[in-house]
Amino acid sequence: MASRGVQHRCVSHLTVCQIDRKQDGTPGRSLWCRSPTIVAPEVPLPRHSAIPPPVASAHDVYAPGHLGELMQVIAPQLVDAVLEETGARERRVRLLPARVVVYFVLALVLFERSSYQAVWGKLGAGLHGIAVARPCASSLSRARRRLGAPLRRMFEILAGPVAARAQSGSFYRGLRAVALDGTTLSIPDAEAVTWRFPKHGGPVLEFGYPLLRLVALVECGTRALLGAAFGPDSTGELGYARRLLPHLDASMVLLADAYYDAYDFLEAVTGTGASFLLRSTPKRRPTVRRPLPDGSYLTTVCAGRYQAGRGYGRLEVRIIEAWMTIELADGTRRTELWRLMTSLLDAESYPAHELITLYHRRWQAETCYFSLKSTVLDGWVLRSRTVPGIEQEVYALLTVYQALVRTADDLVTAQPGLSAERVSMIVLPNAAADQIVAAHGIAPAGPVGLVGAIGRIALAGLLPKGRRRRLKARVRKRNSKYTFTTGKHPRKAQAYALHFEMIKEGGLDTTNGG
Template sequence: MAGGRFAPGHLGELTQLVPFETVDEALRVTRSVQSRVRDLPSRVVVYLILAACLFPETGYPGVWRKLTGSLGGLPVAVPTASALAQARRRLGGKPLRWLFDLLRGPASTPHGPGSRWRGLLVVALDGTTMTVPDAPAVLRRFTKQAGNHGGTGYPQLRLLALVACGTRTLIDVVFNPTTAGETTYAPRLVPSLRPGMILLADRNFGAKGLLADIAATGAEVLVRLKSGRRMPVLARFPDGSHLSTLGELRVRVIDCEITVTTAAGKHTGHYRLATTLLGHHRHPAAELTALYHQRWEIETAYLELKSTILGGRVLRARTPEGIDQEIYALLVVYQLLRTAMADAAGTRPGTDPDRASFSIAWQTARDQVVLAAGVIADSVIDLAGTIGRHVLADPLPTRRLRVSPRLVKRAISKYQARGPRINRTSYTTSIDILTATGP
């Protein structure tokens, strides 16, 4: 442990991924170091805010008790809730954003069918909303969404992420009010794309200007388009795809029917996909259609953030500045957990990161904070660590094809929630893909 007033500043075993020196550098670069060492040094406050993301059900005084509970024999401060709030306000959000910018990026792992496809790193782009407190200061920046039942009870923010599908690690993120849509914020993520990537996106991102900007980075694109969109046919290929254009961008279009069969029956939908991969021999239409299914990995990442970590809770902060601080802290903690999981999978050749349980990693990380264990690495290098060993000891079963209804978990109105019973059953399924022979 660190000594003296710095002793409470840790994140259990995750401290090894964001060590004291890294936090100190974040504070130095953002000019957030305390002018004098008090009971709550800036480094300690950073770890307090990060630890709070592991314990969203507990107030900050409760989080402090978890950080200090195993520091028996060490003289530690017992700050009031007011002192903790003042310390968080003094720190601001810049150090947390600096840490996220340092840690973001695809975790390095050679395993897993969703990590790379024909040498291309598979990434996905999509957005979600998060609920923030209904406080006067918050409402100056974030608004409530309108609806048929009076709108949402809480204001919300819109978060857009670029995610590596194989490991579900965050490559880049932007968040802002919901007053603008996803396509307005998406261009801010384009600079994080690189040659050697293939971006999967839904039809909301099929704007020709946005796709041209993405293609200009050297990254490839596989995006769903609206089925009724008129597009010229410049050439036909034996795999059923055809050459076309989106503005000045040349794309290959794949029209297909996807039939999902479960015990409850069949459902067939028509999909139109466009890709900048123009060679039908090297990148067959059937394989691209199957690859598009990996886009749902970003939905799972959002589920882990909003359901596993937050438990569907409203964020804590009651000011716009505090929300920025809390969001970046949440993203840092998520990235640390995902990195630890990818590192553990990398120690066992052939292990798909998909089989690592996020819930087990999260619960183990919480335990390590309470125990103040693994804060500083031993002299013997342990690549998996306690978190990794727990994850590897109880892997998830090999993923099966399943479908389940996409539902709103929190009803806008309590009266609306009393409506007809909804079938929430998840079904095992088989998927058949039929590629059309013409536009």
């Protein structure tokens, strides 16, 4: 019997999938997928495809397995390939196949306020004429436990830089700017969880929710995730940051806060070939080895301990010291001293005033966490009450976020001159959730364009041009451990202006009278 090819192009992460069907609608040849990080093996399609035929009224166990228009990023062929690779694919067809459960877990992220059954109802709400199963909450919970951890592999495939060379805000003199920072997520206070994620407390009293520490490597400009590591907050940010070093290479410059200026970490970053620009702690009092014409100077950072056969390790760095003044729209001014440390030693190729401006892009990591915690999660505690469930939920959160970022990148590609920073990360999740309820975009009738329904809604709600507003991720808390910052951050987002004045004579310690 003759067959015809139906091509589906997943434009957002450059995955091209080929499905051949016979004239009677049954699968013909096997499918293949091509992406930057994975080549899917040949996986035979089940009898019922995740993308239903144009006319269908029979019971279809795969029909609820969709994510609306986001299936252009997270295609069913990609999900099947990941399930096959991780060994999570079922051996017999169930009422809740593994592929459907993957999409269900991802949909939970976009409907944080809804219960299991309510989210399942939203997945089937737009499937008119198709009978779907109506599992109870306990069945959906057991299906999540059976699924295991393919969401981790899914995130690893989607993670990565998305900015093109011509995109503003993502590159500095040919180097891709990436920011490294950490945050915490609140998780349920359950005995099945606290053994792994202990609560904070003293000798007598424990308080607050258990916390999960998350450290991510973020591409500046697009806020795309290159990688992420998480675990108990008893491990510091440096411990998780070292797991992200394989994502760095010689084409990148790493921006980080003062917490990351440890010698061992800087040596490891240098070993990847990447450059770094970070803020140094006040504890360091570097000696001026060689002054440079722009007011910066060269010095060396030494290891804190002696190593047999190597002595005290030394790393040559460049120090930039300046007075930084931030002026908000309401007239509030704050001035403080900054000491920046960088491995970009050439003052002519990398002027000091440009590096000061570049370092301020590090705040886009905070903007990323604001989107994750305050927009997508809406400040809620994670819903899973087991350690494997929490890990699965966090990877689902990161996967959905990265899919939204890739959707925003499609808009930048389709609209030359549009900055990714103008695409609202409040509009994107809401638009994606609406497309899930409407079951729109899961079976496109014609060629797939870069701008779909989600893109059109995002273009209609672009943020105004100019500097991004100063945002800091925060969750409503009655008591905060950051009392020393009270009054330093605005209660509402405001436009700001950044001014700096280089310290050229004698260095920062001399200026302070030290």
